[in-house]
Amino acid sequence: MTLSKRYNAKESEQRWQDFWTERGIFKYRSDSGKPVYSIDTPPPTVSGKTHMGHVFSYVQAEAMARYQRMKGMEVFYPFCFDDNGLPSERFTETEKNVKAQDMPRSEFVKLCLEVTEEAEKEFRDLWTRLGFSCDWDLLYTTIDPWVQRISQRSFLDLNDRGFVYRKKSPTLWCPECGTAVAQAEMDDREFSSVFHDIEFKLADGSGTIPIATTRPELLPACVAVFVNPSDERWNSLIGKKASIPIFGHEVEILGDSKVDIDKGTGIVMCCTFGDSTDIEWWQEFGLDLRIVLDNRGHMNALAGFLEGMYWKKARKVLVEKLIDEGFRKESRNIEHTVNVHERCGTPLEYLINMQWFVSILDRKNELLQCGERVNWYPSYFKVRFDHWVKNLKWDWCISRQRFYGVPFPVWYCEECDEPFFAREEDLPVDPLEDSPGQPCSKCGSTSFRPEPDVMDTWATSSLTPQINARWGESDEREGFMPMSLRPQAHDIIRTWAFYTITKAYLHAGDIPWRDVMISGHALNPAGEKMSKSKGNVAGDPLIALEQYSADELRYWSCSSKLGSDVLFSEEVLGDGRRLVTKLWNAVKFAASHLEDFDPIQKPELKPYDRWILSRFTIAAERATDGMEEYEYSVAINRAESFFWKVLCDNYLEIVKKRLYSDDDKTGKQSAQYALYRVIYGSLRLFAPVLVHVTEELYQAIFRRSEGHESLHLAPWPNPGFMDEEALKYGDMSLLIIEEARKFKSLSSLSMAAPLKTLEVSAPAADLTGLSRFQDDLMNVTRAENILWTEGTLLTVSVISADE
């Protein structure tokens, strides 16, 4: 029971981490009979190093897992990695300095596995050292064969339900990555560009018209010219034809209200495809299709003399020619935003390709209702989901022309081109290597062409609840959905939260989880979001762990309100150390006075002991309220201010004399009784955040009498003690202590200096209540006596021992 003078966090944290692992303290036991609290842990993308942003958000969810466990829930808390898909591909390409298309798919996949395995080790090491209470037996990675099986099963199920279709359709396309991308993978970026006014001849020879464009290289792709019907300058042109400079083909001049009269010259060309408006016009007016870009951004034969050039070069060459031949009239330099691929920053094109889609546009209302049924913490983030759903413009394109990902379980019949889907019992399949094992159901042919595409990484990571439930597997967890909690950051509401809700709805008509807690970001000291792609990541957690203990880093992670971003800076990282040290010293002190205490006994309680027990009840209730709302910072702040201000600064000083003295047995026992309860209670309030130091103190002092194998298996405090009168007069009496202390401080006296008399004046109604605290008040102030007099207000005057 003797605790060392100083707490050695480094040694202690390692020791308890080993203890938890060896004893399997955090193992998920499906047969425990307790209600399950399941957490849909975010699988971090394995595409770089860990940073403080990871620590920040994962710790917040981890603290909630601890809280729920103490509340008596059987906590299902897995860990996982998202290691398939484009992010991991690009990470591997950078790390190994290779290009995926330069090698066979199997060889590249091998490299990806190598690189991601290394990164995953680092993650796991970090989580362990932060004291995470996840059950590593529940680990999954999105490239696991059984996870791929669930992902392919999801595709087949959506297909069976008629929610999937394949269509040659204009899609967002990244020429750098050579793949289709989803709306959600789009970013925008400012670029300098040039607005060119180009002269088109009217086909009937009646004159020329100026057309403003930033993309002259798309002239050969021009299929129409549009003006606004309400534009007096140009609406008489509608119905005429224009001739494309240099390329010579003629297009119709059409009217549409989508043309912005004030932009450029008010006349705009429609190309297949420059932007999403072009696609709408193309569909609405049944225009020709003139594709001039290939999948890698080079001009094709339709672009005539520009063939083979990358679009940038083609633009330059064409503009020179336009100038030479007098078609380019004017130009203006502009800054404008361009849609780019978030992974590589390349401006996106719209290209026509065969792609797989999940229909979502016709189910916006149902998805909004699902969003309604989920509890969002903090609530204001739900609006982001709503707006995203309402503003959806495309169905979800789930095919990617990439290499490292979950393949589509699909072949196409060489004879009749009918798609042929893998059988459930064959999953997972890679059509590039496996064969369907059956003849075509339509024409009987046995000759198949594999689908070479892989699925969008979100198509798999949107299934994390189903993966956790082992949906459709032989060991499926029954009654597992909806899960209890999805913790995630706010930047991926439109992707991860949205797609997960979508999948759960399409597969089962249900929500994926009841609660979602949205965490903020750790910003670097400059106040910017830390992200791997921006290269502005500050604070390597493994280095931080050399300097600060895990409990200190956890304290920092839990110091801000849920959902708000927080600045990462070296100074605040040390804040938790104060509390850890204080906790250590106070509990050590308490322990030294509890040696001879029998927790079973219930003595008659003194007023201040009733007071502190009542104060603790309030603190615990407030902390619980915070935790119930996923506001860990509210909980820790309330616990901390109770512990430090009320318990340490006042109560411990008040009862010190009684604890040290054996003259008053009942007084001592009463103090011990209260001390035991509030100290043990405080430890448990801090346990979800300061996981190591609280365990160390529990094991040293309370384990024997309380019997729980770990503090983290002890029940969350739910004290019922309340004495309103003791609470009222105890609080009031603090003013007397304060005045005595102020007197000593102003007189440059030690707090231990004796006082002669305290004259306390108070309203008659309060005198009796206050004077019950007299003995302890004399102890804590070292006053020889206290004079109680009647007055209108509570006032205190101090007479020093020297006078």
Next chain:
RNA sequence: GGGCGAAUAACUCAGAUGGUAGAGUGCCUGCCUUACAAGCAGGACGUCGGGGGUUCAAGUCCCUCUUCGCCCA
């Protein structure tokens, strides 16, 4: 251009339901107190972004403007 959030002490941040502005750090002055100097006691420091409005009363509610961050056109 739209949406969401933020603006409070020198710094980092708290401040349900309107009711005398708070904490930690930093600063100043004391104090080695039978847990803790990594501490304790005391102190100084704020037109709560600007401007309107509602109210007996506004950091808090309403309108408006400014700045910053995020998300999306």
